[in-house]
Amino acid sequence: MKRIKICDITAPELIGSEVDVMGWVRTRRGNKHVQFIALNDGSTVNNLQVVVDLTKFDDEQLKPITTGASLHVTGTLVASQGRGQSVEVQATAITVLGTADDTYPMQKKGHTLEFLREKAHLRLRTNLFGAIFRIRHHLAFAIHKFFNDHGFFYLNTPLITASDAEGAGDMFRVSTLDPDDLPRTEDGHVDYSRDFFGKHTSLTVSGQLEGELGATALGAIYTFGPTFRAENSNTPRHLAEFWMIEPEASFIDITDNMDLAEEFIKYCISYALEHCHDDIAYLDDYHMNKAKDTQESLIERIEGVLKESFVRLTYTEGIDILKASGRKFEFPVEWGVDLQSEHERYLVEEHFHRPVILTDYPRDIKAFYMKQNEDGKTVRAMDVLFPQIGEIIGGSEREADYDKLLAEIERRNIPMKDMWWYLETRKFGTVPHSGFGLGFERLILFVTGMANIRDVIAFPRTPGNAEF
Ligand code: ATP
Numbered sequence: 387m388k389r390i391k392i393c394d395i396t397a398p399e400l401i402g403s404e405v406d407v408m409g410w411v412r413t414r415r416g417n418k419h420v421q422f423i424a425l426n427d428g429s430t431v432n433n434l435q436v437v438v439d440l441t442k443f444d445d446e447q448l449k450p451i452t453t454g455a456s457l458h459v460t461g462t463l464v465a466s467q468g469r470g471q472s473v474e475v476q477a478t479a480i481t482v483l484g485t486a487d488d489t490y491p492m493q494k495k496g497h498t499l500e501f502l503r504e505k506a507h508l509r510l511r512t513n514l515f516g517a518i519f520r521i522r523h524h525l526a527f528a529i530h531k532f533f534n535d536h537g538f539f540y541l542n543t544p545l546i547t548a549s550d551a552e553g554a555g556d557m558f559r560v561s562t563l564d565p566d567d568l569p570r571t572e573d574g575h576v577d578y579s580r581d582f583f584g585k586h587t588s589l590t591v592s593g594q595l596e597g598e599l600g601a602t603a604l605g606a607i608y609t610f611g612p613t614f615r616a617e618n619s620n621t622p623r624h625l626a627e628f629w630m631i632e633p634e635a636s637f638i639d640i641t642d643n644m645d646l647a648e649e650f651i652k653y654c655i656s657y658a659l660e661h662c663h664d665d666i667a668y669l670d671d672y673h674m675n676k677a678k679d680t681q682e683s684l685i686e687r688i689e690g691v692l693k694e695s696f697v698r699l700t701y702t703e704g705i706d707i708l709k710a711s712g713r714k715f716e717f718p719v720e721w722g723v724d725l726q727s728e729h730e731r732y733l734v735e736e737h738f739h740r741p742v743i744l745t746d747y748p749r750d751i752k753a754f755y756m757k758q759n760e761d762g763k764t765v766r767a768m769d770v771l772f773p774q775i776g777e778i779i780g781g782s783e784r785e786a787d788y789d790k791l792l793a794e795i796e797r798r799n800i801p802m803k804d805m806w807w808y809l810e811t812r813k814f815g816t817v818p819h820s821g822f823g824l825g826f827e828r829l830i831l832f833v834t835g836m837a838n839i840r841d842v843i844a845f846p847r848t849p850g851n852a853e854f
């Protein structure tokens with residue numbers, strides 16, 4: 387079968403030739419002389435118009451051609467007379483591959499996003515979700531391309547881990563023990579030595595610690611995989627299962643790390659602008675129609691981020707700005723508090739009007755492995771804050787000094803027996819090194835302009851929801 391994809395059909399040399407297309411019916415309209423079928427095959431947001439001359443087809447044949455049905459259409463490709471498309475197909479033969487009756491839920495436009503989330507098995511067939519998931523694909527490809535071109539090796543770190551020391555979030559237990567009949571130790575605790583791995587294990591919250599083992603051997607690595615956090619917070623920016631990109635490189639300090647993060651994120655965004663033009667334009671229209679008021683368009687917001695360099699300032703300077711703002715925040719600001727997304731967004735959207743990299747956070751609100759500053763109070767952390775999103779990247783220069791790292795682990799009472807392998811990176815040939823984690827879905831939120839993280843992953847996992 388010489389099927390042609392709809393994304394390829396505008397090639398000028400095809401005009402006048404016979405083509406075979408397959409796809410799903412979006413709409414059908416017309417009169418008793420001619421019918422127009424909008425066909426979409428998922429390869430592009432643009433529908434193909436199929437023109438059906440009713441002198442060549444009878445009613446019985448056309449009856450099953452309803453919204454959602456799948457078709458194989460053969461016809462002649464011609465330049466279109468109508469508005470909205472450059473070419474159309476004049477059908478000579480139509481085979482209905484699969485019918486869809488009027489219980490098909492994606493009948494009409496204008497369903498709410500909440501409704502579509504409940505129909506996540508079919509929402510991919512809408513133009514909106516088609517656009518989002520094509521963009522997601524291209525961003526994933528851009529990420530691999532960026533790191534490959536910069537000499538970073540793709541390292542796959544384990545999803546099942548026995549260390550719960552990272553502290554990035556609550557973890558999901560992985561066990562084959564029978565919860566109704568748990569083996570117990572003499573003192574009454576669950577005996578995990580009888581579990582599958584012979585110890586207590588969980589799903590990983592970050593691949594970083596293993597990533598550092600790779601970076602201190604291969605020089606520079608990145609991970610790109612699923613990450614799990616049992617955060618019982620129902621926010622538009624948190625998932626229980628999300629995808630994270632974690633580059634880690636030896637011989638770079640926090641400034642190099644910030645440069646890398648900025649170059650990387652700008653690369654991904656411009657790659658999407660270049661390769662997802664139709665989908666981003668579709669989303670731009672979608673948001674404009676919804677917002678009504680004349681706000682900044684999606685494309686303007688995206689281009690705005692590319693134009694200027696990110697502002698870099700310390701956490702302490704950030705706190706001073708927030709305190710001087712006179713703004714009443716839900717969570718009051720004081721040196722030492724962890725920033726909430728309302729604070730992050732104030733700095734980005736109202737104070738600086740561009741992305742911000744905040745550095746040198748108080749050590750007690752950051753992880754144990756971050757490089758300690760001379761002041762004894764702060765660490766060389768760097769968070770990248772974005773408009774609409776808040777934190778999109780969290781990273782740091784890592785503590786490379788064995789004694790300092792060990793002292794910090796002890797100060798925090800992190801169980802040492804789990805950390806011996808990590809400490810050996812500092813014991814043998816330690817080097818300055820840095821890295822960061824980018825939440826993939828948060829990047830997609832920014833590029834698509836969607837507001838809820840549940841709408842940029844195909845089958846979201848959140849508290850109380852593991853459907854599909
Ligand atoms: P937040 O403060 O927003 O909860 P975090 O500080 O816990 O994030 P990190 O541990 O620094 O996050 O993780 C690195 C990146 O992973 C974050 O910058 C963010 O982009 C993303 N991320 C973290 N938690 C989630 C989540 N539950 N769902 C989706 N993305 C997340």
Ligand code: MN
Pocket residue numbers: 769777779780781
């Ligand atoms: Mn963080």
